Amino acid sequence: MLELFIKRVEKQRQIVLVEDGKMVEYYEEEEQDNKNEGNIYIGVVKDIVKGMQAAFVDIGIEKNSLIHLKDILEKKDEKKTNMKIEQDIHTIIKPNQILLVQIKKDSNEKKGARISTHINLPGKYIVLMPNTDIITVSQKIENPKEQERLIKLVSEHISKGNGAVIRTSAEGKENEIIEDIKRIEAKWENIVKASQNHRQGVPRQLYKSEDIVEKMLIDFAGKGISRVIVNDSLDYNEINRIKSENQEYKNLPILVKSENSIFEIYHLEQQIEKLGHRKIWLKCGGFITIDKTEALTAIDVNTGKYTGNKTMEDTVFKVNVEATIEIAKQLRLRDIGGIIIIDYIDMQEEKDKKEIENLLKEELKKDRSKTQIEGFTNLDLMEMTRKHICSHKD
Numbered sequence: 001m002l003e004l005f006i007k008r009v010e011k012q013r014q015i016v017l018v019e020d021g022k023m024v025e026y027y028e029e030e031e032q033d034n035k036n037e038g039n040i041y042i043g044v045v046k047d048i049v050k051g052m053q054a055a056f057v058d059i060g061i062e063k064n065s066l067i068h069l070k071d072i073l074e075k076k077d078e079k080k081t082n083m084k085i086e087q088d089i090h091t092i093i094k095p096n097q098i099l100l101v102q103i104k105k106d107s108n109e110k111k112g113a114r115i116s117t118h119i120n121l122p123g124k125y126i127v128l129m130p131n132t133d134i135i136t137v138s139q140k141i142e143n144p145k146e147q148e149r150l151i152k153l154v155s156e157h158i159s160k161g162n163g164a165v166i167r168t169s170a171e172g173k174e175n176e177i178i179e180d181i182k183r184i185e186a187k188w189e190n191i192v193k194a195s196q197n198h199r200q201g202v203p204r205q206l207y208k209s210e211d212i213v214e215k216m217l218i219d220f221a222g223k224g225i226s227r228v229i230v231n232d233s234l235d236y237n238e239i240n241r242i243k244s245e246n247q248e249y250k251n252l253p254i255l256v257k258s259e260n261s262i263f264e265i266y267h268l269e270q271q272i273e274k275l276g277h278r279k280i281w282l283k284c285g286g287f288i289t290i291d292k293t294e295a296l297t298a299i300d301v302n303t304g305k306y307t308g309n310k311t312m313e314d315t316v317f318k319v320n321v322e323a324t325i326e327i328a329k330q331l332r333l334r335d336i337g338g339i340i341i342i343d344y345i346d347m348q349e350e351k352d353k354k355e356i357e358n359l360l361k362e363e364l365k366k367d368r369s370k371t372q373i374e375g376f377t378n379l380d381l382m383e384m385t386r387k388h389i390c391s392h393k394d
Helices: 144-157 175-196 212-219 233-245 265-276 312-333 350-364
Strands: 002-009 012-019 022-030 040-049 054-058 065-068 098-105 114-116 126-130 135-137 162-166 204-207 225-230 254-256 279-281 287-292 297-302 338-343 371-376 382-386
Touching (some): 002 212, 002 233, 022 212, 022 265, 022 312, 126 175, 135 144, 144 162, 144 175, 162 175, 175 204, 212 233, 225 233, 233 254, 297 312, 312 350, 350 371
Parallel strands (some): 002 225, 225 254, 297 338
Antiparallel strands (some): 002 012, 040 098, 040 204, 054 065, 098 114, 126 162, 279 287, 287 297
């Protein structure tokens, strides 16, 4: 059973997704947080930095945003993100040129936002990718026949010049996907019309992406969120608005409880408090540690108190198995994004490494974020990436 808790206290909002009494996703929002990821703008090119093959673009927010050449050129393959580019950025764009762009990563204290001309508009069943012919399927849909059916269905109903990523929620659907394509394409047409009516040389926002709660309800449409519990009329009214626009949630109950009692259910305060812990103990007596740096997140696996009663290899493997399940859970729970390096306890058998890698892939299927496992490096470190669900300042 999935339940959504939204607690608003003064200028902070806490959002918790609970499954069978256990917290599986947690987000915090401050009122002053200026989250723009996913927003679409008309921007004006200011400075071109040849040595970086990049340019600074004024999109009308506090800091100029950065765009790289690869995010301007036509996208050829959704799966290839590190293709070698021979072109010079000066031959592609010029100062004062107008660009239609989307924020891919929010700004922070040190850097402006990262932007791209590769637009993604998420719907319930597809993510529309205008100006490309790429149609691909979520890696979580594994049945080849279903993949083929979905690609054929979307190809037949999407407009020429548009591509799509078919989401996991599309599995088994047909008419719902067709309606979703129409809805998202209409939204895109409105954005294009607005971009054509802009004042020359004046940057402005054309589209604001959904907030985290609306994204969650869209992502879990049809998956059975049984109720939403809030403590504030603002969130109550917002959920009712989303309900009115989504048939799947027309009967979704919304409970309003007092500020002090909302997180008493399932002892959520205690579960939230543990998110600040660097060390997480495993049932067997081993533990993992999670250390976030500016460049990456390092996760270390340790045997701790566990000595086992069989061979050393069996002991190591058991700890690594429990650690893998916990790591996948913590990545989702803490919304850890970017490069992630896992230092497992050394395993001698290649079959054990393969089992751990396969287990990690299986556990990450529960995560609605995009993940990519690169496998064990030559130093026996597991390398992977994960995309934030909610944009962060760090």
